[in-house]
Amino acid sequence: MARILCIANQKGGVGKTTTAINLAVTLARSGLRTLLVDLDPQCNATTGLGHQPAERHQLLRGDEGEELLEPVEGEPLFLMPGTRSLADVEMLVRLSREDMERVCRQWRGQFADFQMVVLDCPPSLGALTRSALAVATEVIMPVQCEYFAMEGLTQMIVAVRQVQSWNWTSLSLGGILLTMHDHRLELAQEVEQEVRSYFGQATFQTVIPRDVAAAEAPSHGLAVVDYAPRSRAARAYLELCMEVLESEQGQ
Amino acid sequence: MARILCIANQKGGVGKTTTAINLAVTLARSGLRTLLVDLDPQCNATTGLGHQPAERHQLLRGDEGEELLEPVEGEPLFLMPGTRSLADVEMLVRLSREDMERVCRQWRGQFADFQMVVLDCPPSLGALTRSALAVATEVIMPVQCEYFAMEGLTQMIVAVRQVQSWNWTSLSLGGILLTMHDHRLELAQEVEQEVRSYFGQATFQTVIPRDVAAAEAPSHGLAVVDYAPRSRAARAYLELCMEVLESEQGQ
Numbered sequence: 240m241a242r243i244l245c246i247a248n249q250k251g252g253v254g255k256t257t258t259a260i261n262l263a264v265t266l267a268r269s270g271l272r273t274l275l276v277d278l279d280p281q282c283n284a285t286t287g288l289g290h291q292p293a294e295r296h297q298l299l300r301g302d303e304g305e306e307l308l309e310p311v312e313g314e315p316l317f318l319m320p321g322t323r324s325l326a327d328v329e330m331l332v333r334l335s336r337e338d339m340e341r342v343c344r345q346w347r348g349q350f351a352d353f354q355m356v357v358l359d360c361p362p363s364l365g366a367l368t369r370s371a372l373a374v375a376t377e378v379i380m381p382v383q384c385e386y387f388a389m390e391g392l393t394q395m396i397v398a399v400r401q402v403q404s405w406n407w408t409s410l411s412l413g414g415i416l417l418t419m420h421d422h423r424l425e426l427a428q429e430v431e432q433e434v435r436s437y438f439g440q441a442t443f444q445t446v447i448p449r450d451v452a453a454a455e456a457p458s459h460g461l462a463v464v465d466y467a468p469r470s471r472a473a474r475a476y477l478e479l480c481m482e483v484l485e486s487e488q489g490q
Numbered sequence: 491m492a493r494i495l496c497i498a499n500q501k502g503g504v505g506k507t508t509t510a511i512n513l514a515v516t517l518a519r520s521g522l523r524t525l526l527v528d529l530d531p532q533c534n535a536t537t538g539l540g541h542q543p544a545e546r547h548q549l550l551r552g553d554e555g556e557e558l559l560e561p562v563e564g565e566p567l568f569l570m571p572g573t574r575s576l577a578d579v580e581m582l583v584r585l586s587r588e589d590m591e592r593v594c595r596q597w598r599g600q601f602a603d604f605q606m607v608v609l610d611c612p613p614s615l616g617a618l619t620r621s622a623l624a625v626a627t628e629v630i631m632p633v634q635c636e637y638f639a640m641e642g643l644t645q646m647i648v649a650v651r652q653v654q655s656w657n658w659t660s661l662s663l664g665g666i667l668l669t670m671h672d673h674r675l676e677l678a679q680e681v682e683q684e685v686r687s688y689f690g691q692a693t694f695q696t697v698i699p700r701d702v703a704a705a706e707a708p709s710h711g712l713a714v715v716d717y718a719p720r721s722r723a724a725r726a727y728l729e730l731c732m733e734v735l736e737s738e739q740g741q
């Protein structure tokens with residue numbers, strides 16, 4: 240069965256999409272058949288790789304129709320593009336537990352051909368993120384090394400625990416990932432110490448540094464590991480990929 | 491009638507809360523009776539000023555109950571705290587147009603005692619942000635000087651146009667605010683040029699620089715204009731306040 244990594248944090252701008260794109264690209268390069276799914280109505284994972292959003296989302300169409308998975312140029316990676324109209328889903332979907340079970344089974348069916356699936360989530364704890372958590376085998380939470388980002392972690396952990404309590408899910412904590420770490424700032428060091436002392440082993444060893452190459456890469460439609468392979472951010476994402484592969488099925 | 495400023499952008503982490511807090515504090519200091527309303531389930535505007543989230547949100551309780559507006563220590567500012575349970579609202583609220591009109595009239599009633607109201611919104615285009623747009627007299631959109639932030643603006647403009655088309659709203663575009671501008675980065679200059687050439691006069695003259703003082707301030711429960719009054723970010727927010735006061739009721 241595929242490992243399904245959900246990249247989620249309701250706090251905005253913490254590096255979810257950047258992590259989803261670079262993890263998907265490096266996992267695909269390591270030889271695993273990998274799919275990146277864009278679940279955010281902003282479609283940043285889609286446009287960040289130079290693709291166009293779809294009219295309707297493949298996962299929400301329900302019909303088994305022609306699979307529209309797009310190969311990503313130059314990578315052994317497939318993309319399931321996002322759609323701007325997902326905003327409606329957020330409003331509509333107040334699925335009962337039974338409904339959600341049905342939806343998740345259907346999503347897992349669409350992922351069956353892949354060894355690794357990476358889900359990029361919107362900055363919210365609404366229906367899309369909860370469905371993604373319910374279908375995932377592990378969750379990775381990017382945390383920016385700043386005050387507000389720490390605050391939101393408690394709510395995320397509560398949401399994860401809730402999904403874990405449903406008997407048909409198999410979600411484990413993949414890990415907390417420190418992002419946009421600026422080694423010159425005291426604030427970043429304080430947040431890192433606090434996160435490691437609170438979450439211990441559940442925090443990835445790899446820390447993603449703040450690096451302008453990561454902010455420039457999407458405007459070229461490339462992952463930073465392709466746009467600037469020798470940059471500090473690119474090296475850190477390669478390290479993260481290794482750490483994810485070594486950890487097998489989460490902690 | 492109060493000017494009701496909605497600080498909104500579905501892109502996450504662009505400086506909505508930081509702008510809402512610092513604009514509310516500086517507007518209150520200029521002598522106007524000012525209220526800051528936290529509409530985000532993350533409650534960052536509430537905790538960023540050292541307050542605690544409420545059990546239920548004042549605006550969503552519906553009953554006229556005892557007004558629970560909290561004075562902010564050392565400021566002539568009032569806060570209507572956020573609540574973590576707003577996440578339910580997002581899921582439930584698929585208000586019909588008539589319902590929304592009723593809700594907005596009720597919210598305006600609660601704002602009647604104030605000259606200025608600042609609404610901090612979550613990073614989404616769901617029910618909360620749309621209600622905030624419907625009740626507001628003007629919308630200010632913070633845009634981080636990076637690629638993904640530009641992308642999301644079109645969807646925001648579409649949402650604003652939609653609200654403006656309802657005959658009982660009076661929303662104008664207050665302006666696009668460039669935030670976290672790092673003068674050393676070419677990317678920031680490129681985004682600034684693109685935004686100014688596309689939005690022209692609708693872009694604030696004031697640009698908020700990237701400044702670690704702004705990231706440190708919330709951990710002290712203070713606005714950056716109080717935490718580090720001589721910092722570049724604090725000076726920029728004072729400038730923004732002047733610009734908002736001079737522009738009267740939006741453009």
Ligand SMILES: Nc1ncnc2c1ncn2[C@@H]1O[C@H](COP(=O)(O)OP(=O)(O)OP(=O)(O)O)[C@@H](O)[C@H]1O
Nearest residue numbers: 251252253254255256257362449450453454502636
């Ligand atoms: N390591 C980094 N160093 C510098 N900038 C970065 C880094 N990682 C991401 N960025 C930039 O920071 C911004 C936020 O990152 P990103 O969009 O990946 O976050 P997100 O959590 O997906 O945001 P949202 O909550 O809106 O989905 C983007 O402009 C991105 O290019």
Ligand SMILES: Nc1ncnc2c1ncn2[C@@H]1O[C@H](COP(=O)(O)OP(=O)(O)OP(=O)(O)O)[C@@H](O)[C@H]1O
Nearest residue numbers: 251385502503504505506507508613700701704705
């Ligand atoms: N001018 C600035 N310079 C440096 N850091 C800043 C600046 N403004 C805000 N920040 C920091 O950047 C992060 C994002 O800012 P903020 O939380 O205000 O954005 P937001 O748009 O409200 O996020 P969300 O989408 O999650 O609501 C915070 O950690 C904040 O402290």
Ligand SMILES: [Mg+2]
Nearest residue numbers: 255256279283
């Ligand atoms: Mg994203």
Ligand SMILES: [Mg+2]
Nearest residue numbers: 506507530534
């Ligand atoms: Mg905010």
